[in-house]
Amino acid sequence: VTDLLRVFQAMHGYLAALAIVGLIHPAILLRRGLPLSRGGRWALSLSTLVTVITFASGIAIYGSYRELVKPSLLASELAVAMLFETKEHLAFCVVSFAVGAWVAAVVAPRSAVDLRKTAALIFAAAAVLGLVTLALGTYVAAVKDFGPK
Amino acid sequence: MRFFERLSSLDDERRARIARAGIAFALIAPVAYLVQHLVFRSNDPRAMAHVLTTPFYWRVAASLWWGGLAAVAAYTVRSERWSRRAGLAALGVALGYAVLAWVLP
Numbered sequence: 565v566t567d568l569l570r571v572f573q574a575m576h577g578y579l580a581a582l583a584i585v586g587l588i589h590p591a592i593l594l595r596r597g598l599p600l601s602r603g604g605r606w607a608l609s610l611s612t613l614v615t616v617i618t619f620a621s622g623i624a625i626y627g628s629y630r631e632l633v634k635p636s637l638l639a640s641e642l643a644v645a646m647l648f649e650t651k652e653h654l655a656f657c658v659v660s661f662a663v664g665a666w667v668a669a670v671v672a673p674r675s676a677v678d679l680r681k682t683a684a685l686i687f688a689a690a691a692v693l694g695l696v697t698l699a700l701g702t703y704v705a706a707v708k709d710f711g712p713k
Numbered sequence: 714m715r716f717f718e719r720l721s722s723l724d725d726e727r728r729a730r731i732a733r734a735g736i737a738f739a740l741i742a743p744v745a746y747l748v749q750h751l752v753f754r755s756n757d758p759r760a761m762a763h764v765l766t767t768p769f770y771w772r773v774a775a776s777l778w779w780g781g782l783a784a785v786a787a788y789t790v791r792s793e794r795w796s797r798r799a800g801l802a803a804l805g806v807a808l809g810y811a812v813l814a815w816v817l818p
Contacts, residue, residue, distance in 0.1 A: 605717055623773070630767060649818035653750060656773060657743040657810050660780060661803070664739020670717070672732040673725035679732045685800035686739050689807035696811065 566632070569710040572625050577705065579618040580698045586611030587662060587691035594669055594684035597677030605670055612666035615690075619659040628710070637708050644707045651700035654693050661690035730788045736799045737787030742780025743810055746772055751817060 590608045593600070600608065637645045665686035672679040720728065749772045 602717065623770070626769060627767065646818040650814045652769060653746070653814035653818070654811065656746050656776065657807065657814075660742040660746075660776070661739050661807070664735045664737070664742070664780075664784075667735025667738070668732040671720055671723075671728050671735065673728040675725065676729050676732060679729065679736070682736055682800035682803070683732075686736070686803045689803055693807055693811060 566710045569625060569628055569632070572621065573629075573705060573709055576618065576621045576625065577698070577701060579614060579621060580694070580701065583611070583615040583618045583658075583662075584691055584694040584698060586614050587658075587687055587694055590665070590669065591684050591688035591691055594680045594687065597679075597681040597684070599674040600669065600680075608666055608669055612662045615659055615662040615694075619655055622655060633708055633710060637704075641707055644704055647700050648704045651697050651704065654697040654700070658690045658694045658697060661686050661693070665690065730790075733790070733799075734784035734788040736803075738780040738784040740799065740802055740806055741783035742776045743806060745779035746776035747810055747813055749775060751813070754817065 590611055593604055593607070634645065634648075637648070665683040668679050668686070669683035672683070723731075753768065
């Protein structure tokens, strides 16, 4: 079971890396506030979908992580366990930003340049916070994951 | 594909309102999450291992609810003025959120 969880945890990390790249793209695409093409809408939707799937996969393994990894991490590496907490909080901010900005960017009427520029800023902030989240997650997983250490 | 076509059929006023609702969700859901975290945060980090419930799930669920509520409230507002400053507000939220999540995990 722990091997399966390790694979799932690794997939969660790879998805996170993909999500960050995906979040940078809308920030660039929307920076001038121009209306989106059909392809642009699809690209934004896929970026947001990958971000949501990444968060959902984290939620899916969180129960097992909390049961199998967190207690020993808290006992042996308190500072690292606290970094995991920070990562957890940042991840929620990233997914909220991505979903909200996606709605704003995709639904905004053609004339709403300001709304798309706002969505670009929110996507940019999500990408930066996502990068910090990924770095923290990778570090914490390197210290302790589901495997025997 | 039909989803985007249906969106195009909505009038501009309604589309702008939905877009502003999305921005309101993006700003309020993380703030609600952070407020809950700070209010219910334990001073003893090791006590986290002994909590029977999973606070993270509850925080996420409640924050989504607050974000949804803010989105509904924003949808009812006609003014366009606030959305111009929402981008800067988002950067402020992101910065404040990151600092607090780091200092008070």
